[in-house]
Amino acid sequence: MSGDGLFSALSALVDQGAGLLVGTSDADRVPRATRGWGVRCDEAGTVRVVVSADDPLVVANLTGSIAVTGAEIRTLSSAQLKGRVVDVVEPDPIDREVADRQTTSFFDAVVATDGDELEMLRRLVPTRMLTVLIDVTDGFDQTPGPSAGAVLEDVR
Amino acid sequence: MTTVHPSDADSVTPLTLDDLTRCYEGAIPAVVCTADADGVPNVTYISRVHQVDRDRIAISNQFMSKTSRNLAVNPTASLLLIDPVNHEEFHLLARYERTERRGPVFERLRDDVDELAEQMGLRDVFRLRAADIFRVRSITRVGRTYGDDPTDPPARTLDALADFVERVDRVGDLDALVDVVIDGLDRILGYRHASLMLLDETGTRLYNIASCGFGAQNVGAEIELGAGPIGLALAQCEVRRTTGLRQLAKYSRTVQRSFEADGARSAGTIPLPTLTDADVRIVVPIRSLGQLVGGIVVEHRAAGALVRDDERILSVVATAVGSAFELARELGEPDPGGADGEPRPAPTPRVASGTTSSGTVASSATAGQVAAIRFFETDGSVFVDGAYLIKGVAGRILRTLVSEHAATGRDEFTNRELRLDASLDLPGFKDNLESRLILLKRRLDERDAPFRIRKTGRGRFRIEVRQPMHLEVVGDVAAH
Numbered sequence: 008m009s010g011d012g013l014f015s016a017l018s019a020l021v022d023q024g025a026g027l028l029v030g031t032s033d034a035d036r037v038p039r040a041t042r043g044w045g046v047r048c049d050e051a052g053t054v055r056v057v058v059s060a061d062d063p064l065v066v067a068n069l070t071g072s073i074a075v076t077g078a079e080i081r082t083l084s085s086a087q088l089k090g091r092v093v094d095v096v097e098p099d100p101i102d103r104e105v106a107d108r109q110t111t112s113f114f115d116a117v118v119a120t121d122g123d124e125l126e127m128l129r130r131l132v133p134t135r136m137l138t139v140l141i142d143v144t145d146g147f148d149q150t151p152g153p154s155a156g157a158v159l160e161d162v163r
Numbered sequence: 164m165t166t167v168h169p170s171d172a173d174s175v176t177p178l179t180l181d182d183l184t185r186c187y188e189g190a191i192p193a194v195v196c197t198a199d200a201d202g203v204p205n206v207t208y209i210s211r212v213h214q215v216d217r218d219r220i221a222i223s224n225q226f227m228s229k230t231s232r233n234l235a236v237n238p239t240a241s242l243l244l245i246d247p248v249n250h251e252e253f254h255l256l257a258r259y260e261r262t263e264r265r266g267p268v269f270e271r272l273r274d275d276v277d278e279l280a281e282q283m284g285l286r287d288v289f290r291l292r293a294a295d296i297f298r299v300r301s302i303t304r305v306g307r308t309y310g311d312d313p314t315d316p317p318a319r320t321l322d323a324l325a326d327f328v329e330r331v332d333r334v335g336d337l338d339a340l341v342d343v344v345i346d347g348l349d350r351i352l353g354y355r356h357a358s359l360m361l362l363d364e365t366g367t368r369l370y371n372i373a374s375c376g377f378g379a380q381n382v383g384a385e386i387e388l389g390a391g392p393i394g395l396a397l398a399q400c401e402v403r404r405t406t407g408l409r410q411l412a413k414y415s416r417t418v419q420r421s422f423e424a425d426g427a428r429s430a431g432t433i434p435l436p437t438l439t440d441a442d443v444r445i446v447v448p449i450r451s452l453g454q455l456v457g458g459i460v461v462e463h464r465a466a467g468a469l470v471r472d473d474e475r476i477l478s479v480v481a482t483a484v485g486s487a488f489e490l491a492r493e494l495g496e497p498d499p500g501g502a503d504g505e506p507r508p509a510p511t512p513r514v515a516s517g518t519t520s521s522g523t524v525a526s527s528a529t530a531g532q533v534a535a536i537r538f539f540e541t542d543g544s545v546f547v548d549g550a551y552l553i554k555g556v557a558g559r560i561l562r563t564l565v566s567e568h569a570a571t572g573r574d575e576f577t578n579r580e581l582r583l584d585a586s587l588d589l590p591g592f593k594d595n596l597e598s599r600l601i602l603l604k605r606r607l608d609e610r611d612a613p614f615r616i617r618k619t620g621r622g623r624f625r626i627e628v629r630q631p632m633h634l635e636v637v638g639d640v641a642a643h
Contacts, residue, residue, distance in 0.1 A: 030206030030241075032198040038241045040196035040206050040254070061306065062254070072203040074196075083417040089203060121191075121409055122440060122464065127250040130309060147229075149207055151417050156228050 013146035014048045016086040016159050017077045021046060021109050024116025025077040029058050029139075031068035041065045043075060044136060045098075045106025054088065054141045057098050057106040059133035069095045069139055076149055080116035085149035086159060094140040102138045178302040180214050183244060183253055187214050189275070189407025190247035190442055190466030195222065197233035197240050205229045210414055211275060211407060212244060212255075215268055215296060220257060223272045224293040231295070234259040240297060243305070247466040252305040257297035269294045278392045278405055319352055319476055327351045328483045337491040338601045338618065341373045344459075344484055349375040352476065354461040358436050359484075360397075361457040361602075362388065364556065364595035369397060369458060372602055377436035382606040383553050384433040388455075393435070396446040397458040402474045404445045406466065433551070438462045443469045447477040451489040459484070492597050494621070533631045534613040538562040540638050552610055556595075557603040559587050562636070564626045565614060569634060578622040600624065 021027070027043030045057035056075050060066050069092050078085040098106065114128045146159035186193070189211035196206040207230065213221045220242075224231060234240065238259035245252050263269045269291070276291040327347040334340040341359060348357040358374035363385075371384040389398035396403035405411070441462035449457040459481055463469050537546045538561075544554035545561055553561065563584055567573055578596055581587060589596060604616040604624075613630045 026208070028194050028196075028206045028208070030196040030198075030204030032202040032204045034202075036198045036200070036202040036237050037239050037256070038196040038198040038204050038206075038237075040194050040241045040243050042194075042243070062303075072198075072201070074204040074206045076206050076208075078208050081413075083208075083413055085208070087206070089205075120413070122442070123191075123250075130250045130306065131245070131252060133306070151414055 013088055013143050013159055014046075014054050016146055016148075017046060017075065017088055018048070020077040020079040020084055020086055022112070023079045023081065024112040025079045025109075026113055026117075027056070027109075028074075028076040028078070029056060029065075030074035030076070031065055032072060033064070033068050034071075039065050039068050042131065042133075044132070045102060045109045046075065046077070047101070047105045049101075053093070054090070054143050055102060056139045056141060057102050057136050058139055060135040060137040061133040066095075066137065069137070073139065073141055075141070078149070080113065081120050083151055085151075087147045087149045088141070088143045089145045089147070090141045090143040092139055093142050096138050096140065098136055098138045106136065178253070178304065180217055180220065180299060180302070183246070183302070184214070185246050185248055185467055186244035186253065187212055188247060188443070188466055189410055191245040192410055193222075193245075194243035195230060195240055196242070197230050198237050199233045200236040202237075205233055210410055212242060213268070213272060213294075219260070219296055219298050220255070221263075221268050221272060221294045221296050223276060223291055224262065224295050234295065249309045249311060251307075251309055254303040254305050255299050256301045256303075257299045260296045260298050262293045262295050264293050268296065274403070274405075275411070277395060278411060319473065323351050323353075324476055324479060327480060331483045331487045334487055335491055335494045336618070337488070337597055338604065340484075340487055340491045341601060341605070344480075345373045345375050348459070348461065348480070352480070354477075356438055356441070356463060357459065357461045359457065359459055360386075360393075361595075361598050362455055364589065364599070369394065370602060371433075371436060372457075372598070373605060374436040377438065379436065380605075380609050381433050381436040382609045383557065383602055384435045385555075386435060392444075393446050393458070393460055397448050397455065400448045400450070400455055402445070402447050402478055404443065404469060404471070404474050406443045408444060408462075409440060409442050438464060440464055442466045445469050445473055445477055447474070447481045449481045449485045449488065451485040456485060456488055533633050536565065536613075536632050536634050538634070538636045540636065547610070547612055550610075552612060553603065553606050556587060556589065556599045557606065560599060560603055561607075561614075563587065564616075565628075565632065565634065566636075568614075568626055568628060569632070574626050574628070575619065576624055576626065578624075 027046060029041050029043045030038060032038045041059045041062055043056050043058050046054065048054050058065070071092060072089070073092050074087055074089045076085060076087040110132065114125055117123050117128055118125055148154055148157040148159055192208040192210055193212045194206065195209050196204055198204045209222050215221050240257050240259060242255040242257060243252060244255065272294045273291045330343050330347055331340065334343050344359055345357065348354040356376035359372050360369040361372050362369055367388050368385050369388055371381055373382065374380045386394045388394050392405065442464055443466065444460065444462045447459045448455055449459060459477060461469065461477065535548050542554050543556065543558035545552045545558045560581060563581065563586065564576060581596060582589060600616065607615050613628065613632060615627045615629065617625045617627060619625050
């Protein structure tokens with residue numbers, strides 16, 4: 008399963024300005040969180056997530072299960088995709104363009120909604136990024152409220 | 164990237180939980196990541212992380228069912244926190260220890276959830292289920308060190324506090340006290356967005372007597388004691404600083420969406436003066452002789468602009484105001500031996516329920532457009548040219564004064580005669596009349612009403628009618 012159907016639930020949020028979170032774990036099941044900076048679905052239907060490579064423990068964890076959550080800044084509507092890492096590569100030009108655009112949307116939404124200064128937000132941008140190719144298997148509604156955790160249907 | 168343990172004194176950069184104080188304000192949501200028995204991670208935002216002690220943190224367990232299930236089988240969590248002032252980011256690796264459903268930590272976390280529940284109007288259904296306690300194993304700085312930001316708020320000085328208290332101590336008049344308090348909060352102590360509320364004569368509602376920094380003062384805005392975040396804090400007679408208000412508001416709107424009604428506001432109310440984009444608020448009860456008499460509310464847009472020291476400063480302020488308030492109220496009463504204590508004949512009788520009466524007043528003001536004044540018997544509300552002015556005791560006082568002026572031309576009144584007027588429904592003990600008169604005076608000034616109240620002596624005042632009026636009194640059956 009490539010996950011492009013489930014991806015649509017996440018991309019709808021990201022287009023509105025969403026924060027991306029990435030969850031990983033090591034061989035001992037110790038979890039490690041980091042931030043994502045861009046997400047797209049390529050022509051082959053593979054979900055590609057641009058993640059921070061500043062944390063070596065996160066980079067070391069990019070071999071097994073992975074979770075990617077997008078939370079729309081204005082409404083907190085959220086979705087989480089889960090799957091397995093199939094490859095880790097340097098971001099290609101499209102990844103970089105998508106990451107730039109989605110980061111801008113994310114920061115614009117935070118500035119407009121929460122009043123943070125753009126210069127301060129830019130401090131969060133990592134110095135190095137990697138693209139993680141993911142075979143998405145599941146999707147969940149993560150919006151705060153009684154429906155949090157509900158399974159998202161693959162709409163393909 | 165450096166990793167240090169919270170208690171490691173030998174570390175070069177000994178980051179401790181105490182170093183992350185601003186991260187616990189809730190201004191920027193934190194992130195928690197857990198993994199299940201197979202190592203499948205789950206990552207989500209959480210509204211806030213609370214520090215429990217120098218080695219432990221707590222997070223509220225609301226809708227995090229997957230996180231809870233993961234912790235039950237794999238008690239390790241990874242968290243990301245951001246300092247809201249300089250945006251430095253920190254990674255915490257923590258081990259889940261226990262879940263608490265009572266006790267001081269649970270109570271602290273419950274304040275947050277109560278605030279949310281009050282914002283949503285879901286006090287009975289939205290409750291904190293549990294507080295999950297973690298022992299932090301390591302703290303790692305993510306990215307660069309930026310240090311403190313120059314926009315940190317200036318510290319309020321003891322000199323300023325002493326100046327404020329001295330000014331309050333010199334005031335013997337309630338109306339002047341209200342001015343001194345609001346002006347002092349604003350100009351001496353630098354609280355640019357502040358309001359002063361007083362408890363009404365029934366002890367169940369609070370009304371705004373003055374404010375600064377909110378555009379309109381909204382004198383007369385009311386809240387029920389115990390309802391809403393402010394009413395709840397004052398009902399519990401506690402100083403309460405609430406941070407991360409913007410995130411709380413956003414979170415509550417998201418959760419509330421399915422419960423929302425149309426949200427239309429009644430025509431006969433005044434909204435409480437608040438900042439729509441405030442990020443931090445402090446509510447401080449004002450007490451006199453141990454009894455709640457009102458409250459001070461200050462807000463700020465910037466995260467971290469109101470800190471714990473401000474709670475202490477405002478507690479001193481509230482103590483000074485409470486004492487001065489009681490003194491001013493006593494001094495505002497008429498001199499028992501003086502002529503101002505003489506009661507006048509009972510004012511104009513009320514119209515019977517279910518009826519409407521009206522007439523044009525040949526007032527002392529003969530020039531100008533005729534103002535249409537409508538009094539509603541049901542709740543004492545008063546409308547001027549169709550616009551809501553005030554209601555309750557203050558509205559009934561106004562009706563009495565204007566009707567008397569219309570009937571007899573009299574413009575001088577005393578507090579004592581109002582106390583003898585049964586139509587005002589004043590309680591026999593602690594009637595709060597002086598405060599209500601001040602409220603009425605300030606509301607008339609704020610709304611540029613066609614009549615004003617001016618204090619003329621101890622327990623005496625004058626009504627000034629500035630333009631002709633057409634009075635209409637609507638009985639109980641009338642709707643408005």
